Amino acid sequence: MAELDHWHPVLLSHELRRKPRSVRLAGREIVVFRTSSGGLGAFTDRCPHRSMRLSEGWVEGDRLVCAYHGWRWAADGRGDIPATPAARPCARRDDVFDAVERYGAIWVKRAGAQATFPRFDAEGYVPAGVLRHRAAVPFELALDNFIEVEHTPFVHFMLGYSLDQMPQVEAQVTLSDDAVQVVNTGPKRPIPRIVEKMFRIPHDAKFVVEWTARFSPVHAIYDHSFINPRTREVVTYPLRSAVFFNPVGPESSEIYTFLFASLGRWSEFGLGSLIWPPLRVAMDLELRLDMRLLSRLADKRGILKGNVLGRFDKALVASRDRIDRIYRGQAAEATPEAGDGHEATRAARRLPLAAS
Ligand code: FES
Ligand SMILES: [Fe+2]
Numbered sequence: 001m002a003e004l005d006h007w008h009p010v011l012l013s014h015e016l017r018r019k020p021r022s023v024r025l026a027g028r029e030i031v032v033f034r035t036s037s038g039g040l041g042a043f044t045d046r047c048p049h050r051s052m053r054l055s056e057g058w059v060e061g062d063r064l065v066c067a068y069h070g071w072r073w074a075a076d077g078r079g080d081i082p083a084t085p086a087a088r089p090c091a092r093r094d095d096v097f098d099a100v101e102r103y104g105a106i107w108v109k110r111a112g113a114q115a116t117f118p119r120f121d122a123e124g125y126v127p128a129g130v131l132r133h134r135a136a137v138p139f140e141l142a143l144d145n146f147i148e149v150e151h152t153p154f155v156h157f158m159l160g161y162s163l164d165q166m167p168q169v170e171a172q173v174t175l176s177d178d179a180v181q182v183v184n185t186g187p188k189r190p191i192p193r194i195v196e197k198m199f200r201i202p203h204d205a206k207f208v209v210e211w212t213a214r215f216s217p218v219h220a221i222y223d224h225s226f227i228n229p230r231t232r233e234v235v236t237y238p239l240r241s242a243v244f245f246n247p248v249g250p251e252s253s254e255i256y257t258f259l260f261a262s263l264g265r266w267s268e269f270g271l272g273s274l275i276w277p278p279l280r281v282a283m284d285l286e287l288r289l290d291m292r293l294l295s296r297l298a299d300k301r302g303i304l305k306g307n308v309l310g311r312f313d314k315a316l317v318a319s320r321d322r323i324d325r326i327y328r329g330q331a332a333e334a335t336p337e338a339g340d341g342h343e344a345t346r347a348a349r350r351l352p353l354a355a356s
Pocket of ligand 1: 047049051052066068070
């Protein structure tokens with residue numbers, strides 16, 4: 001499988017109205033449109049006839065009409081030609097995409113590709129909004145940033161841990177064939193007493209940040225909880241996020257963050273609608289800080305080779321292997337030998353020693 005064979009979110013639902021929209025994914029321009037009956041269609045944004053941008057056209061009934069000679073294309077890639085009514089042109093299979101609308105976004109994958117739609121909701125949680133951010137780096141570097149907590153004291157005011165307690169944070173990595181799971185546990189950051197009271201978080205609680213990264217497409221699902229160190233009671237933070245990392249161009253990516261809220265007792269009091277908007281704004285701000293940071297990287301090639309890694313970077317190396325194998329459908333790189341320059345991989349393997 002290659003990148004375009006996986007389901008990716010490419011537009012927020014409200015961005016697609018009557019006018020077809022062009023999006024960029026993995027270097028490909030794709031036009032997405034709504035048919036008059038509410039269906040969705042997507043093609044490579046180039047008319048099969050003579051290469052007009054289909055996003056310059058318009059929708060008539062269930063067809064996307066090309067602005068150049070008026071050829072009309074149905075979502076399955078079959079067309080008709082006003083000037084030659086008996087003709088039945090057909091788009092190349094590679095240029096036709098399946099499109100669906102879920103969780104407030106429009107998703108596409110290449111037609112006929114076998115990828116299943118990613119599962120990222122959870123029982124008891126309801127969708128609470130989608131955020132999108134653009135990063136001026138390849139998606140691998142954005143993912144790197146999202147799967148380690150070492151940067152959080154320097155970049156974030158709410159996420160992660162504070163610097164003085166960072167040495168006490170444990171990062172436990174569990175690898176499986178298709179996933180990388182990390183559980184970080186450490187003293188929680190100072191938070192206002194009123195928030196502790198609201199969410200019944202003990203003042204001396206341990207904070208657990210847990211995520212699982214999967215690779216069809218590349219995304220990570222985050223859950224947070226607090227543990228009472230005396231009773232071991234767990235308070236689940238009522239926000240879950242699922243973050244999708246889209247390749248756009250060689251030095252650009254898009255990050256879609258789907259938020260889910262577990263309203264619990266807050267909905268009983270009718271307070272859910274008051275709490276989530278500010279949380280969403282805070283999350284948006286936190287992610288913008290990551291984007292700003294990423295734009296300042298000196299090396300934007302998206303590779304780990306040559307980096308000297310630390311104990312929080314083990315998941316990065318494991319993710320690269322799965323990106324190659326699952327997301328790009330390429331054989332994973334052979335285990336590097338000494339002297340071949342793969343310092344990053346070797347450093348990650350040494351992590352248990354390096355961390356001690
Ligand atoms: S280029 Fe689209 S109809 Fe001719
Ligand atoms: Fe971050």
